[in-house]
Amino acid sequence: MEDHVHLKTQLNKDKLLDVLTKSHSPYSKFRVSAQIVEKLSGESFFGCNVENASFGATICAERSAISSMVSNVGSKAEIKEVHIVSDMEEPVSPCGVCRQSLVEFSTSETRVYVYAKDMKSFNVFSMSDLLPHAFVSF
Ligand SMILES: [Zn+2]
Numbered sequence: 241m242e243d244h245v246h247l248k249t250q251l252n253k254d255k256l257l258d259v260l261t262k263s264h265s266p267y268s269k270f271r272v273s274a275q276i277v278e279k280l281s282g283e284s285f286f287g288c289n290v291e292n293a294s295f296g297a298t299i300c301a302e303r304s305a306i307s308s309m310v311s312n313v314g315s316k317a318e319i320k321e322v323h324i325v326s327d328m329e330e331p332v333s334p335c336g337v338c339r340q341s342l343v344e345f346s347t348s349e350t351r352v353y354v355y356a357k358d359m360k361s362f363n364v365f366s367m368s369d370l371l372p373h374a375f376v377s378f
Contacts, residue, residue: 249277249321249323249351249353250277250282250284250320250321251275251321251323251353252275252284252323253359255275255284255286256273256274256275256286256323256325257273257325257359259273259274259275259286259287259288259301260272260273260288260325260326260327262288263288263289263290263301264288264289264290264291265289265291266291267291267293267295268291269327270289270326270327270328271288271289271326271327272288272289272300272301272324272325272326272327272332273286273287273288273289273301273324273325273326274286274287274288274300274301274302274304274305274322274323274324275305275321275322275323275324276302276305276306276308276309276319276321276322277319277320277321277322277323278309278313278317278318278319278320279318279319279320279347280313280316280317280318281312281313281317283312283313285305285306285308285309285312285313286305286308287301287302287303287304287305287306287307287308288301288304289301289304290304300334300335300337300338301324302322302324302334302338302341302342303337303338303341305322306341306342306344306345309345310345317345318345318346318347318350319342319345319346319347319350320349320350320351321350321351321352321353322334322342322350322351322352322353323353323355324352324353324354324355325354325355325356325357325359326357327357328356328357329356329357330356330361331354331355331356331361331362331363332354333354333363333365333370334352334354334370336371339367339370339371339374340371340374340375342367342370342371343367343371343374343375343376344376346367348366348367348368350366350367351364351365351366352364352365352366352367352370
């Protein structure tokens, strides 16, 4: 199954797992890392969760990676793929705030892969799977 993902996506498993070790999660002990493949540049951007003693100041791995993507590519960035891994035995889906943040840069073709810590079992979603009836404009 893992080789299948490698063939069809731009998953960088080694880097994704390296970024997982960078997580600042002293409070939850729940480490998460994310890889975003940006469509226009073809580049990948990575992020990990960065917790804070003031819990509301915490940022998730997905939004950390989005910040890196936009800082490098700019406002027109489009997400092709997202790969997310954590320390959990089962794949963990993005939180609601991250789903809304991902939608901002996603298309109907964007796919979100969530992996168990062994990177062998995973689920794949479209953004409309994760956030149906999303708020996208006003
Ligand atoms: Zn989140």
